[in-house]
Structure formats: structure tokens, C-alpha cells
Amino acid sequence: MAKPIGFHMGLEEFRRHGYAAVDWIADYYARVETFPVLAQVRPGEVRAALPPEPPERGESFAAMLQDLERVILPGITHWQSPNFFAFFPANTSGPAILGELLAAGLGVQGMLWVTSPACTELETHVLDWLAALLGLPDRFRSSGAGGGVIQDTASNASLCALLAARERATGGESNERGCDGRLVAYASTQAHASIEKAMGIAGLGRKNLRLIGVDAAMALRPELLAEAIRADRAAGKIPCCAVATVGTTSSLAIDPVAGLGQLCRAEGLWLHVDAAMAGTAALCPEFRHLQAGLECADSYCFNPHKWMFTNFDCDCFYVADRSALIRALSILPEYLRNPETEAGAVFDYRDWQIQLGRRFRALKLWLVIRHYGAEGLRHHIRRHVELAQQFAAWVQVDAQFELAVAPVLNLVCFRHRGGDEVNERLLERLNASGRLYLTHTRLGERYTLRFCVGQTHTELEHVQRAWDSIRSAAPQ
Amino acid sequence: MAKPIGFHMGLEEFRRHGYAAVDWIADYYARVETFPVLAQVRPGEVRAALPPEPPERGESFAAMLQDLERVILPGITHWQSPNFFAFFPANTSGPAILGELLAAGLGVQGMLWVTSPACTELETHVLDWLAALLGLPDRFRSSGAGGGVIQDTASNASLCALLAARERATGGESNERGCDGRLVAYASTQAHASIEKAMGIAGLGRKNLRLIGVDAAMALRPELLAEAIRADRAAGKIPCCAVATVGTTSSLAIDPVAGLGQLCRAEGLWLHVDAAMAGTAALCPEFRHLQAGLECADSYCFNPHKWMFTNFDCDCFYVADRSALIRALSILPEYLRNPETEAGAVFDYRDWQIQLGRRFRALKLWLVIRHYGAEGLRHHIRRHVELAQQFAAWVQVDAQFELAVAPVLNLVCFRHRGGDEVNERLLERLNASGRLYLTHTRLGERYTLRFCVGQTHTELEHVQRAWDSIRSAAPQ
Known part of the structure; x- marks a missing residue:
């Protein structure tokens, strides 16, 4: 331009x-x-104010800002x-909005390291920073076998965790030959609906998610989980994953991560911890006890786009063993081959997520952490x-x-x-x-x-x- | 603020x-x-220029812009x-970047109609505009049983198409009870790797994607598809979906949509058409013949974020029968219930995608169409x-x-x-x-x-x- x-x-x-x-x-x-x-418009009211046909000729930016006021604002919640x-x-927040603007201006793709090394490396770096800021176990840092990646949403973080758990449980069989209905997973009756949705998407089946009962504080009861695992094994099912919620959507109930972690480790289940909103509280040492026990978790996520002044979308997803995740999601066609990828010297984040393309989301997160x-x-x-x-x-x-x-x-x-x-x-x-x-x-x-x-x-x-x-x- | x-x-x-x-x-x-x-940095060079520890105290915006120059730009492709x-x-483009900025400023969630009616209605409207601009069949417009939605990527559009096809083929069984390894899908040897990746994610199994041979122009040969379907049926498999590519990633080969559409209709397969980049060409009537035959397709996608001056992410995904898609992806927990959803009077786009949360992506697309x-x-x-x-x-x-x-x-x-x-x-x-x-x-x-x-x-x-x-x- x-x-x-x-x-x-x-x-x-x-x-x-x-x-x-x-x-x-x-x-x-x-x-x-x-x-x-809360927007006070009725269904159809916004559309009725828009021209039915697209414009043949270009229009002025001033006209667009006017319509933003006239048509869009009344329909905004x-x-x-x-x-x-x-x-x-x-x-x-101000720095997050400006981070979005700068990322839009640069307009890079972060699917491979080579398609913008700074996009990948800033992301790894800032997620290591956040692991330190939240007091997460070292195993989630990129210096070892783990690491962090920005997902769009906790929904997709859960889906990725299920896919990694599926991969670990079946040694690639489900990814290559398809699921067979035997794998089961667990979460509390209070877990987010996206877990059940992800079970359906991943071909595991929504009914193969066992919703485990909760106590008076709405927290998952580990002894009921242990019972359910026993019953499933007895019935020929293969337990592969449990999801603990730190801060449920309904009532911010806190599942007992430490107890669940020990149980999952003993039973060989992948433990994913969904701390979508409440995870941010771990910035303050006095709230970290709410997620004590993460040492036994296989994956963890929280959303700076909920409560950490960072524009949506920005979910930080950590894994202790990135190889299971990458095995589940990697695919390398000829047109994406490049020397750095072949050498295994870099992270290619398209292998850590569902999509191929990805925005430079680390930029806004970096600006937020530096501003505040x-x-x-x-x-x-x-x-x-x-x-x-x-x-x-x-x-x-x-x-x-x-x-x-x-x-x-x-x-x-x-x-x-x-x-x-x-x-x-x-x-x-x-x-x-x-x-x-x-x-x-x-x-x-x-x-x-x-x-x-x-x-x-x-x-x-x-x-x-x-x-x-x-x-x-x-x-x- | x-x-x-x-x-x-x-x-x-x-x-x-x-x-x-x-x-x-x-x-x-x-x-x-x-x-x-192409960025000329070596692996690790960007990270080495960043402080190892996160800042305890806030920093100035000027310092961030300086680091954008000093650290980030050398690592940008x-x-x-x-x-x-x-x-x-x-x-x-200018209007798209400013659309991203305005959307970031508004910071709304479009997961449900009620969470910002303008976000949903502008999206439906602009996708109907684009259906007109591209000369897509009426069945993809929202006025009938179909409609359009903005996905982040063509990868996710393909995944959603596979899930809808899976739903139609199994009547909800695969979503509820899990896959059983019998469903198969088809694409050419030149189809995008995201189709195979999506087969794995959806629990259908990567090996259950049949890669069909191509002609000298690298286009899928319908007679080989017909043979493969026959062979699979004979082997007890259940063919459920075919993907036609309009503009392959390797060489922009154009699969014969019309022939594939007739075959898929006769065989009861869901036909998804992936026109990720080349679809934009249909803005010009002289290029529309490349995707002639879309009347028989069940879903279609193209990416304004590739070749239509619209910032990533923006994939336009159309379905002829939205009910199959919604059945595959809908889930309604108590905390999302609201009168407009219960009345069925509105689109809730979280039921058209993998994720729950969603940005106001229609805004940039609206500004691009109006500017140009x-x-x-x-x-x-x-x-x-x-x-x-x-x-x-x-x-x-x-x-x-x-x-x-x-x-x-x-x-x-x-x-x-x-x-x-x-x-x-x-x-x-x-x-x-x-x-x-x-x-x-x-x-x-x-x-x-x-x-x-x-x-x-x-x-x-x-x-x-x-x-x-x-x-x-x-x-x-």
C-alpha cells in the first residue's frame, strides 16, 4: 500500500x-x-438494516464508521x-488491542518455524514466562520434554489433550485405523460442555465420557472416579483420560488436582487440567494452592483471554510430554518440507494444534505482560x-x-x-x-x-x- | 480505560x-x-535476544516498539x-487490518446470537453477499436450509464437513457411541494434508481416507473414485464423504466438481468442495466454470484470508443442509440457555464449529467488501x-x-x-x-x-x- x-x-x-x-x-x-x-435488538433487526445486495462500487471509510454506529452498535452485547x-x-486491555493491531499489520503465518521464526520463538518464550509467573511445574517448560502453545480456545485445548491421550493409549492405532468405541474418559458432572463435545468430535463418543459425581462444593470425588475406572475395566473398556477442572463454569468449583493426579498416574490415565478462567489467579502466590498437584498432570490450560487482559483468542496449553501431542497431530506433505523442520531443531506449532494456519497471537500476550x-x-x-x-x-x-x-x-x-x-x-x-x-x-x-x-x-x-x-x- | x-x-x-x-x-x-x-535468523536466535525472566515491573510502549524492531523484525518472514x-x-489490506483493530476494540464473543446479535447477523449477511458475488448455488444461502459461517481455517472447515458427513451416515451413532472404523472417505492424491489429519482427529482413521489417482492435469479421476467406492462397499466399508479440491496446494489442479457431484449424489456420499485459495477467482464470471457443478455439493469453503485481501483468519464455509452440521456439533449446557436459542429463532454459530468462543471476524470481511x-x-x-x-x-x-x-x-x-x-x-x-x-x-x-x-x-x-x-x- x-x-x-x-x-x-x-x-x-x-x-x-x-x-x-x-x-x-x-x-x-x-x-x-x-x-x-445486553443488546436489546430482536432477531433479524441488524440484518434488516443492511443492504440486501453487496456493493458493486467501493465506499468510504467514513461511511463504514457511520454504519458501525448506526447498525452494529445497537446489536452489540x-x-x-x-x-x-x-x-x-x-x-x-490497551496493550492487547494494540498487540492485535500490530499482529494484523505484520500478517504472518506461524504454522512452521520457518514461516516466521519470531512468531514461534516468542510464543515458546512467553509461555515459559507464564509457567514461571503461575508457578507451574518445570515439566511444562520447553527446556525439557514439554512446552506450551497458544490455542484459540480451551475447547480446542481439551480436544488436543484427548487426542494425545488417545494416541498414548492406542499407540497410533486410533489415529491410523480409527476409533473402536472402547476408550473412555472421565470428568465431573460440572465439567465444561466442550469436553463432551470433544469426545464426539474425536470419534470417542460422547457417551464414553463418564460424568463423575461431585461433593457439596461441586468438586469431583476421586473415590467415585476410582470406582468408575474399575467398573469400566471390568466391562472391557479402556480408560485413557481424565479432565480435572480448576474453576468450573457453573460455580468455580475446584477439583482436587493432587488426588486426581496420583490416581491417574497409578491407573495410567492422561490427566488434563482445565483452568480456563481461574488459572489466571495463580499469578498470585496466595491462590496457587487451588491447583496444587499439577506435578502429576499431563496437560494444563488457562485462558489469558478470559481474565488476563488479553484479547480473545488466547488459550495457553501446556503438555509435559510434547511427543504424544505431536504424534497425534503431525503430518508432513512435500509442500511444507524445509531444512529446519527436517533437522528437528525447531518447534512447528501446526503439529501442536488442529489447524494448519495460525496468527501471531504471542505478540499481544507479550505486550500485556510487559505493560502490566x-x-x-x-x-x-x-x-x-x-x-x-x-x-x-x-x-x-x-x-x-x-x-x-x-x-x-x-x-x-x-x-x-x-x-x-x-x-x-x-x-x-x-x-x-x-x-x-x-x-x-x-x-x-x-x-x-x-x-x-x-x-x-x-x-x-x-x-x-x-x-x-x-x-x-x-x-x- | x-x-x-x-x-x-x-x-x-x-x-x-x-x-x-x-x-x-x-x-x-x-x-x-x-x-x-525469508527470515535469515538461525533457530534460537530470537529467543536469545529476549530476557529469560518475565518483567516484574511494567514497561513503556516505546520500549516494546523498539523491541519489535530489534528482536522481532529480523525473525519475520x-x-x-x-x-x-x-x-x-x-x-x-488496509480495510482488513482496521477491521481487525475495530473487532479487537469491541472485544465481543459471538458464540451465541444473544452474546452479540450483530456479530452473528453480520456474518450470516456477509456470507450471503459472498454467495452472490461468487455465483454459488442458492442452496448455500441462509434463506433456505443452508447457510454460511466463518471458520478459522480450511482445515477446520474440512473437519466440520467430515463430522457432518459422519453424522449423516451414522445417524448420530458415531457422535454418541464412537466410531467403529468402518466409515471411509475419498480425496485425490493431491488433496490438502489437512483432510488426512482431520480423518485422524475425527476418529475415522487416516488410513480410511482413500487417495484417488489423478489425470495428467493432476485432477481426480471420477471413474477411479467409482471403483474405490465399489471395492469398499464389497469389503463391508461404509463410504460417507468425498472431498473435491478446486485448486490443489501443489499445482492448483481442479477436480471435476460436476462429475464428482453426480457420483456422490448417486452413491449417497457427502461432497465437500475445498476451494481454499482458488475459490476467490469465482468473483470473476470468466473463472466460475472452474467450479461448475456446485449444485450437487453438500459443503463448500474458500478463504478470503488467502487471496481476498482479508486478514487471517477467515475461511467461509457453506453447507446446503445446516441441520446435519448442527446435529454433529450442538451441545447445550444450562449456563448457555437463553430465550432466543430456545425459540429456535436465531443461529448460534458455536453449533457450526469446533470451538465455543468466537471473534467478530465478519467485521473485517464487511469492510473489505465495502472498501473494494x-x-x-x-x-x-x-x-x-x-x-x-x-x-x-x-x-x-x-x-x-x-x-x-x-x-x-x-x-x-x-x-x-x-x-x-x-x-x-x-x-x-x-x-x-x-x-x-x-x-x-x-x-x-x-x-x-x-x-x-x-x-x-x-x-x-x-x-x-x-x-x-x-x-x-x-x-x-
């Missing part, structure tokens, strides 16, 4: 429009609290509003935990409300004492108000509200106002 | 750093031809150089094809070189007449020079150079200089 040729955007135009886009984003964050957090308390967060420093990251994680615990304290002393489970870290599960119907109506009313966005789950069959503090800019005032809104909207 | 709180980047800082990042990108494109196209002729392109207009896109595609055909004409009249196959669209496969060893050394010399980047393949067992014209800013001068470099580097 050095000189505008043909229909391309010229360099000076790019600068001008780029500044305008940066300004648009800054202005968006300045006014994000003026929008309803504002994940970056400090009043977003739904699901898990998918937070952003370890102290900055710890500061904000601690602050979010304090805010959630403050919210829980208010719930606890209010006679109309109750905590559904003891709040862990930054998630509070609570309910009005009036029963399911009252809570459902309350949630609808709150989300329709646009003042905040909450979602729900069911715990012990009861409809339960979830309040998750993790958006980058959420401060005490937002949590205070949210609680006021909840109390006002509740039946008196 | 309205006011700088704690360690967050404040709004005014974000504007300042954002302008600097935009300027850095503009300057990068202005000087991209001054760098060696410049996919956005107009002298990049390797693999397939992964081109970018259909006429601008057609103009540049035609220009690239002309440039490649010009290069092929020069090869053809040079006594030292020969074409390996007749050049199709924007890819020229050629070789020096001196044999494999000479061509291998020639490629090494050219890539080490930094003046251009070429890759190779093998066609009919012979080492063959590939020259693919598709980088956004490649013009006649670059192709001319590349040809001069190739001739100069060849043994005289």
Missing part, C-alpha cells in the same frame, strides 16, 4: 483511517456505560462494559477477587438472598430465597434494564444467578450499583 | 500509542521490500512483501492472474526452464531442466538471497518450483524482478 494502486487503500489514507479507528475505540470505551449491556458480570469475562508487569497483573486480579468477595458479603447479610455455594475467587453464585420462578424473572428484569448483564446456572437443580467480576474496568462503584439494581428489581 | 486506574492503560495513552502503532504499520509497508523476504511468492498467499466493492476485488484478482500468466509465458520461451503443468489462475509450477538437484540448489540460493521467497512441491516425483502471485501489492515490477533473479541464480 506504499502508493495507492488500483483500488487498494494508500498509505496516507491508512494512517488517517487508522487514527480514526483508534479514536473510535477510545471513544467507545469512554461511553461504553451509556449502552445497554458489551463484553467490555464494566457492568458485564455474565458467563466468564473475555476482557481486553507481574505486579500489575497481580494487583488487578486481587482487586477483582476482593470485589467479588465484597459482593458475596452483601448477599450474605441480606435476608432476601442467599449464597448458593461458598464464593471462590471472582465468582458469586447466589439466589433470591423466593425460588426458581422469582430468580428467573429477576434475571430477565435485570438484563432487560440494560444496566448490567448477569447469567444463570443450575446448582443442585435450583436456578442460580452468577455474578462474575473480571471485566478489565470493573471497580467498586460498578459492583455497588449492580447490587443496588439487584435489590431494587427483586420482589419486595 | 476511561481514567487510568491502577496499572491499566488510560484512554489518552491508548490514543497516543494507537497512533504510533498505526504509523509503525504504515512505515512497515513502506519499507517491507528492504527486508529479506514477510508474508506481506510483494516479493512473497511462496505457498499460497495470506494477504492483508465487487469491481475492485475483481480488478485485482484479474491482475494477479495476468501477472502469473505473464511469468508462465517467460518460463515457456526460456530454453533452460519448463512448465511442470499448464498454469492455472495465479500459480505457476515450473522447473529448471537440469533436474531435481539443480532445482533444489536454485531454490536455496533464491531464498537465501532475501530478494524473494518461493517454495516447492513434487509433481510426478519431480522437484518443482511454485510461483504463486497473490500478495496484495505484487505488481509487474516484482514479477519481472523475480524472473530476473531466478534466471541469474540458475546455472548458466
